[in-house]
Amino acid sequence: MAGLKHFLLRVLTTLLLLAVPVLGVWTFVKAEEWGLWFPPIVSSYGAGIDNLFYVILWMVTVTFVGTELLLVWFVFRYSKRDPTRAVYTHGNHTLELVWTAIPALLMIFVAFSQMEAWSDVKLNFPEEGPYTVEKPLMEVYASQFDWRVRYPDAQGNFQGADVIEVPYDITVPADTKVVFRLKSRDVLHSFFVPVFRLKQDAVPGMEIPVWFEATQPGDYDLICAELCGWGHYKMAGRIHVLPKDEFDTWLAAKRAALYATE
Template sequence: MRYWSVLFALAAIFSVGAFLYAPFSPDWWLPNPASDYRHVVSTFGREIDSLYLIILIITGVVFIGTQVVLVWESFRFADQKDEAGKPVRPAQYFHGSQRLEVIWTIIPAAILVFIALYQMGTWASIKFRSSAPKVPPLAEITGRQFQWVMRYPGPDGKLNTQDDLFTVNDLHFVKNRTALIYLKSSDVIHSFFLPQMRIKQDAVPGLTIPVWFDADTAGKYDLACAELCGWGHYKMRANVTVHETDEEFRKWLNEKLAEQNQSQLTMATVSQER
């Protein structure tokens, strides 16, 4: 029994050590820019990380406390033998305690209620439609097996018109500006996940869901599907580019529009020749 106690103690020590080391290691913690792994690029990301740390601290304290009690009780109530190996006191067993059961029911319930109330403001600012920013939509994004199709407003600045720009797996927006997208799915449930920005939203067939986010650092980021959606789920990734200025974004948009128009013109010419 004592050997098992030592094993459990070592496991607890390792877990606590990993818990303390993780925030200082870029490979163990939540993803951030490679240039500064401690900097969270989005406003919502910082709020999510704060909630995450609070929950992690609460569960960490509970884990350490329960493991200390477990190891201590294992030694205290184990069989005791003298030097000759004869039992001095047999192990003690307890069937249960109504008082303890009430205590360990009330305390976790109180903690859960605290967490539920504490996170409501952050959750509402990220998920409630009433909190959606009053800005023109950046794009309509449709998930389908196994890619993300982006539809940007064209020169008229309106979505769902003939001059819209279509791209695949290529999301662009400007830093320090809230990006509003409309998320859809054309087949199964997908999950729109921006890990560096801590944004995750399921794309559900038949629904159009507004999603908003921002970034304060220009650069390249990731977009992945976080919902198992079929055999090609592993490759359902997209590139995210955050531009430094609106001029850079407009330049990219105009270049893509020119390429799209040229492609459509070429296809029309070939079709007429046939």
Template structure:
């Protein structure tokens, strides 16, 4: 059911999803089996008079509570680990680790407006606020196997920056900057959507996520405006 995972660390989220869904299916099936058994065994036709005591075997159903407690603790541990990995560790620390590991990273600023996304790139020098900054409308291009640090903002109402294929989501809030970090390993085109009701065209607030090989990205940075996606540039994005 889940769309294919294209990120390096999405498996951490998938693991929580799979364990939790798997666990509740098992508990659910057992509960339903017990319920159906009771409905049949204790129907009026089978059991015309109620027993004065609960059958001892059925009293053991209370064990479900203990199973649930153990399952809850397990779920909390793996979920908290993934949450810690993505969101609690300070960005500076993650960047330091990345540099130590010899990996690359880029920074992108995402701005949500009714009803489109704008992606600001620092340009070749990797720093915001210089002359070679540029922006793309409804198109996000990121290099493969590179860590991407996203800073999310909104200019009007609440939006939510959601990449289903990377298992990542965070709200865009006016007056605040929020952060996401991911690393995409599969080249190709994917979708970015808005997951927080933002008005009439909420469903149409989507952007293309293009993951390209590292050298292609480097070439593109040299001359971003000549890139074939020019028609997607922000000035030409049509409202409605």
């Protein structure tokens, strides 16, 4: 009776621990089907970021499944009632070296493989093209609890009576390297566009240049990703990516509408 109880306990423990890698991997496999996976990529650098994620995902999955299965096997195998004593060992120097060196090499590989993508997004701003850090397309203002975009007037000034200010809707051209300045009026906010794989905090007192190149016309969510107060959840925006020529028409129409009288 006691033996049966012990066996059941062993099996239960083993199954519980086994469920971790099995269900863990299964949910990741099914995640896409359940709509719990990355949204589509709509920026030029999005694929690079996702690929790095997948590189690490493979590494992590192999380690995860390997270590968890070892744990499961050890727990099942060595929880058997056994009157003999355990293996008497205090460790193995070579093994320690091996399992320090392998992660070290992997981590150095990970670190170096990330640097280029990071520089692409955050450091290497376009130097040519219609929009540069000195001459950005727009300024995006975050404030409690609104996103506002400001397009310069026809002379390129961001101050003055003829600038265009739009709440919520941020319209940008497709297939163009867009640079904008990110500012905050009050507290910290964060400019997060999931489909662009782009996130940058807006800090009061700082003007942070940000760039992206949208590859697909469409409407996408802009979400505030830094706690900005009680209305944080409602601080939404929308990115409208228009084909290049449509964008020019749109901007011209917007400038003209400034002087409409209806």
